[in-house]
Amino acid sequence: MLALLLLQFVTVLCDVKTIFYDSYRGVNITDDEVKSYDARNITFWCVNEIEPCDPLEGRRVDGSCNNLEKPSRGASHTPFIRLLPPYFDYPFKNFEHTKAASGNSMPLARYLRTRLLSVGKVPSQRYTQLALYAFLFMAADGTSLHDTINFVFWRPYCCFEKGKKDQYCAPNKIPDDDPVHRFSGIRCFNMTKPETFQSIGCLPKETIPERIVSSTPLLDLSTVYGNFVENLDVKGRLFQVGLLKYEVAHGRVWPPSSKTLNNLCVGNQLPRETRCHDMPEDGANTLAGISLMTIWYWRNHNLIAKELFKVNSCWDDEMLFTTARDINIAIFNQINYYELMPLFLGCGNLLRDGILSPSAGFRDIYNKTIEPRMSLEYSFVLRWMHTIQEGTLKMFDPYGFYLKQVPIVNLTLRTGYLAVDNNIDYITQGSFRQGSGKVDYIADPDMADRALGPYQKAADVMTNDLAKNRHFGFQPYIRYREICFGKLIRMFDDLRGIIDPERIEILKDVYEKEIDIDLMAGIWVEKPIPEGYVPSTLYCLIIDQLRRNIVSDRHWYERSKRPRAFNERQLAEIRKYTIARLLCDVGDTVSSIQPQAFLKARGKNNKITKCSKIPKIHYGQWFDSTCNLSR
Numbered sequence: 001m002l003a004l005l006l007l008q009f010v011t012v013l014c015d016v017k018t019i020f021y022d023s024y025r026g027v028n029i030t031d032d033e034v035k036s037y038d039a040r041n042i043t044f045w046c047v048n049e050i051e052p053c054d055p056l057e058g059r060r061v062d063g064s065c066n067n068l069e070k071p072s073r074g075a076s077h078t079p080f081i082r083l084l085p086p087y088f089d090y091p092f093k094n095f096e097h098t099k100a101a102s103g104n105s106m107p108l109a110r111y112l113r114t115r116l117l118s119v120g121k122v123p124s125q126r127y128t129q130l131a132l133y134a135f136l137f138m139a140a141d142g143t144s145l146h147d148t149i150n151f152v153f154w155r156p157y158c159c160f161e162k163g164k165k166d167q168y169c170a171p172n173k174i175p176d177d178d179p180v181h182r183f184s185g186i187r188c189f190n191m192t193k194p195e196t197f198q199s200i201g202c203l204p205k206e207t208i209p210e211r212i213v214s215s216t217p218l219l220d221l222s223t224v225y226g227n228f229v230e231n232l233d234v235k236g237r238l239f240q241v242g243l244l245k246y247e248v249a250h251g252r253v254w255p256p257s258s259k260t261l262n263n264l265c266v267g268n269q270l271p272r273e274t275r276c277h278d279m280p281e282d283g284a285n286t287l288a289g290i291s292l293m294t295i296w297y298w299r300n301h302n303l304i305a306k307e308l309f310k311v312n313s314c315w316d317d318e319m320l321f322t323t324a325r326d327i328n329i330a331i332f333n334q335i336n337y338y339e340l341m342p343l344f345l346g347c348g349n350l351l352r353d354g355i356l357s358p359s360a361g362f363r364d365i366y367n368k369t370i371e372p373r374m375s376l377e378y379s380f381v382l383r384w385m386h387t388i389q390e391g392t393l394k395m396f397d398p399y400g401f402y403l404k405q406v407p408i409v410n411l412t413l414r415t416g417y418l419a420v421d422n423n424i425d426y427i428t429q430g431s432f433r434q435g436s437g438k439v440d441y442i443a444d445p446d447m448a449d450r451a452l453g454p455y456q457k458a459a460d461v462m463t464n465d466l467a468k469n470r471h472f473g474f475q476p477y478i479r480y481r482e483i484c485f486g487k488l489i490r491m492f493d494d495l496r497g498i499i500d501p502e503r504i505e506i507l508k509d510v511y512e513k514e515i516d517i518d519l520m521a522g523i524w525v526e527k528p529i530p531e532g533y534v535p536s537t538l539y540c541l542i543i544d545q546l547r548r549n550i551v552s553d554r555h556w557y558e559r560s561k562r563p564r565a566f567n568e569r570q571l572a573e574i575r576k577y578t579i580a581r582l583l584c585d586v587g588d589t590v591s592s593i594q595p596q597a598f599l600k601a602r603g604k605n606n607k608i609t610k611c612s613k614i615p616k617i618h619y620g621q622w623f624d625s626t627c628n629l630s631r
């Protein structure tokens with residue numbers, strides 16, 4: 001607290017003049033323009049207030065000053081880019097996509113979901129649940145909650161009379177002959193349109209909708225450190241020896257918790273389940289996978305800070321904190337890029353396409369003309385993972401004995417469950433012992449019919465995905481095939497080789513013409529990319545963003561010229577890091593684990609192994625010789 005007051009005092013004393021940027025356009029705006037937003041109470045969304053950039057400073061929490069020529073790009077609530085221009089019904093009145101090329105209505109989203117994806121439970125023999133947690137955590141780093149909170153809590157009425165009058169409602173109709181709901185009597189899934197610069201009021205309503213989110217677009221552990229330095233200072237930092245705030249309860253270390261029951265963890269079963277984390281971002285209390293990964297990376301920050309302090313006792317809190325955060329973010333990206341992605345996208349593919357560095361040393365492909373932004377397509381297509389999410393979460397003891405199970409959708413907004421009955425221990429063990437769902441065109445029944453658990457009577461997250469496809473106004477699937485692979489698709493049968501014949505047959509059944517195929521629908525039915533395990537168009541849209549992250553991020557950890565860059569030996573330490581090491585270091589009760597923990601333990605190369613055999617970072621490489629001089 002003292003340090004925070006001091007910081008505020010120095011800011012006032014030195015009169016650091018902040019600069020206001022229009023968050024959509026990324027240009028300076030005047031005080032009067034800011035006042036006009038103030039008057040409408042939308043400054044938070046429409047304006048980025050940024051302190052002047054210092055080229056030598058490290059990565060800012062709010063993402064600003066990453067691009068020195070466009071300081072607000074990279075900050076929160078700045079616009080996505082689109083790989084292809086938007087595609088809405090003509091004339092552009094309501095910015096909807098309801099019409100097929102013929103002018104007839106497009107098939108209902110739920111109808112397409114039930115025709116294109118089957119429902120059942122087929123466990124993967126390859127990937128673990130942990131792989132899906134990590135993918136989800138990576139996706140959550142660049143998006144935000146409010147679009148889901150909107151239809152779950154703020155507008156639960158879209159299927160009712162009241163919803164007809166609300167322009168933000170976009171419920172999904174269920175066909176009369178629906179395979180599940182012809183029996184249930186449920187005729188509609190609640191849903192709202194995505195929040196945009198237009199819906200907030202930053203841009204005129206009659207312009208093309210542009211999605212707005214509160215996270216920073218680059219991979220910077222937003223869920224752990226938040227997106228605003230004020231939130232981090234108040235809720236996150238302990239301001240002692242570089243640590244994040246923490247609590248010890250029942251022999252375990254946790255992030256700080258909320259002291260009132262008025263919080264986001266509405267799923268907590270009171271009075272037993274009370275834990276709810278009070279952290280810079282609320283994402284930490286949402287889906288079970290995000291909550292777990294956040295706890296692990298939060299603890300990892302403190303582990304790193306303590307190790308750095310052992311090596312450099314002269315470092316002050318600020319130096320310890322910023323270095324620990326920088327290492328934690330580097331570890332996150334090392335795991336994402338060099339461990340998680342190759343297992344899904346194919347290591348050879350990623351090397352060929354320049355996503356992975358062929359050598360262990362530095363690489364620098366930074367290009368200041370590419371703005372740090374995320375493509376709307378990338379943040380959207382990651383939803384394909386819903387089709388391989390396993391709905392039943394199994395729990396194990398540290399010896400690998402199965403204990404119990406719970407539907408994972410029942411754990412949403414329920415951090416408290418982790419903290420009772422040793423559940424976090426058993427869920428952690430299960431994360432690397434249980435398989436995810438298989439990559440096989442079959443979705444888990446819970447994801448297909450009760451994805452929102454207790455919060456909605458019925459919810460098919462993949463129906464939402466297809467419906468959101470249209471609200472975002474994505475071009476047809478075949479246009480993305482063209483930009484990705486350069487081949488024109490003129491008729492359904494041109495999809496042979498890309499999609500199995502039986503699924504082309506279904507596409508012909510449900511769509512009038514090939515131009516009508518929705519982007520997500522095409523991805524659902526595609527064959528995997530050669531030497532990889534994900535659909536080929538998904539591969540293309542993901543690697544576009546993976547590359548953009550590296551070239552547009554001045555603080556990318558593999559650069560030798562970034563401010564406060566690692567030296568070669570430090571980078572070599574980061575390169576050793578794996579998800580198995582993370583769990584060994586900060587996962588509850590983990591003393592053995594398979595070295596490639598995103599894959600199921602199998603064979604002699606990936607068998608459960610003692611943590612002492614899993615490579616670890618030597619923080620001695622961060623030794624600062626000036627500490628000795630200052631003694």
Ligand code: HEM
Nearest residue numbers: 132135136139143144148379382383385389408451461464
């Ligand atoms: C228990 C597992 C999961 C549940 C219950 C779940 C549920 C949801 C729900 C309800 C939404 C909002 C849908 C909407 O926009 O209307 C959503 C969005 C999303 N989910 Fe999942 N999901 C799960 C796992 C995953 C996984 C493993 C990934 C992997 C990448 C993922 C990626 C996404 C993405 C990218 C979005 C869109 C976020 C945004 O743009 O705001 N989800 N999910």
